[in-house]
Amino acid sequence: MLELKNVHKSYTLGGGLSLFGKETVKVADQICLTIEQGRCHGLVGESGSGKSTLGKMILGLEQPDRGEIWFEGKNMLTLSGRERKRMRRKIQTVFQDCYSSLNPRWPVYESVREPLNNFERLSAGEEKKTVRELFAAVGLQPEDITKYPHQFSGGQLQRISIARAIALKPKLIVLDEAVSSLDMLIQHQILQLLDELKTQYQLSYLFISHDLMAVRSISDQLSVMHQGRIVETLDGGDPLSSMKHPVSKQLVASILPSQPRNRSKPGLTEAV
Numbered sequence: 325m326l327e328l329k330n331v332h333k334s335y336t337l338g339g340g341l342s343l344f345g346k347e348t349v350k351v352a353d354q355i356c357l358t359i360e361q362g363r364c365h366g367l368v369g370e371s372g373s374g375k376s377t378l379g380k381m382i383l384g385l386e387q388p389d390r391g392e393i394w395f396e397g398k399n400m401l402t403l404s405g406r407e408r409k410r411m412r413r414k415i416q417t418v419f420q421d422c423y424s425s426l427n428p429r430w431p432v433y434e435s436v437r438e439p440l441n442n443f444e445r446l447s448a449g450e451e452k453k454t455v456r457e458l459f460a461a462v463g464l465q466p467e468d469i470t471k472y473p474h475q476f477s478g479g480q481l482q483r484i485s486i487a488r489a490i491a492l493k494p495k496l497i498v499l500d501e502a503v504s505s506l507d508m509l510i511q512h513q514i515l516q517l518l519d520e521l522k523t524q525y526q527l528s529y530l531f532i533s534h535d536l537m538a539v540r541s542i543s544d545q546l547s548v549m550h551q552g553r554i555v556e557t558l559d560g561g562d563p564l565s566s567m568k569h570p571v572s573k574q575l576v577a578s579i580l581p582s583q584p585r586n587r588s589k590p591g592l593t594e595a596v
């Protein structure tokens with residue numbers, strides 16, 4: 325459904341003119357990645373490895389320097405403005421910072437109805453009914469639509485961001501560190517909700533996180549990114565035992581055991 329072919333992206337550092345030329349940093353280097361319909365592709369890697377930039381290119385928020393991004397049989401980079409807008413509604417996002425998608429001065433109803441208002445011609449009554457249904461779908465009370473963002477917990481706010489992301493019935497959602505700021509229990513609940521919605525709405529996900537355990541728990545496929553490159557992609561099986569690349573192994577080694585009792589003694593390495 326989505327295919328990235330040989331995507332490259334560099335940023336020029338510093339800006340302005342320099343006698344010594346400009347320094348560039350490669351954030352996407354020969355990226356090839358496929359996401360199949362109804363599947364979750366996890367993208368894991370250390371901070372600064374280029375995960376968010378890759379997500380932004382898929383969302384059309386950043387342009388690659390080279391390469392192709394195919395979505396439902398069309399190269400997104402060669403579409404006309406109108407076609408691109410039509411395709412864009414099929415790709416939505418949920419960020420770590422829910423406040424960026426929810427206006428603190430609006431009741432949350434206004435934030436969730438915004439994409440509907442932009443893309444669909446619904447009457448006020450239909451719009452309200454749809455938003456109430458979306459709230460129920462993400463495990464919130466339909467009456468909550470009149471509340472303001474500060475009246476919700478972090479987990480509830482993330483549910484509202486998800487409601488907003490699924491409002492236009494997208495095909496693909498880019499989830500960038502969507503559960504990273506939540507405590508373990510809430511993280512688990514949101515991951516479960518995402519998994520249920522994936523089946524219910526036949527969604528595909530690009531699930532970006534630096535947290536290998538979160539990525540592992542939801543993904544059907546998993547890619548490891550390092551310095552702008554995908555160094556390893558795993559399809560099926562347990563990534564913890566099948567990862568081969570040294571960078572991937574380093575990620576695995578950095579995970580603390582969930583049971584403090586199993587923590588390795590100084591000088592011993594934990595067998596994962």
Ligand SMILES: Nc1ncnc2c1ncn2[C@@H]1O[C@H](COP(=O)(O)OP(=O)(O)OP(=O)(O)O)[C@@H](O)[C@H]1O
Pocket residue numbers: 335336337349351369370371372373374375376377378534
């Ligand atoms: N607009 C920009 N201009 C210049 N450099 C940028 C820009 N955006 C990102 N970068 C650089 O590109 C690299 C990759 O950034 P990116 O945000 O994609 O990493 P990431 O893997 O998402 O990291 P994190 O896990 O911390 O979110 C970083 O070195 C970052 O400083």
Ligand SMILES: [Mg+2]
Pocket residue numbers: 375376377500
């Ligand atoms: Mg990031």
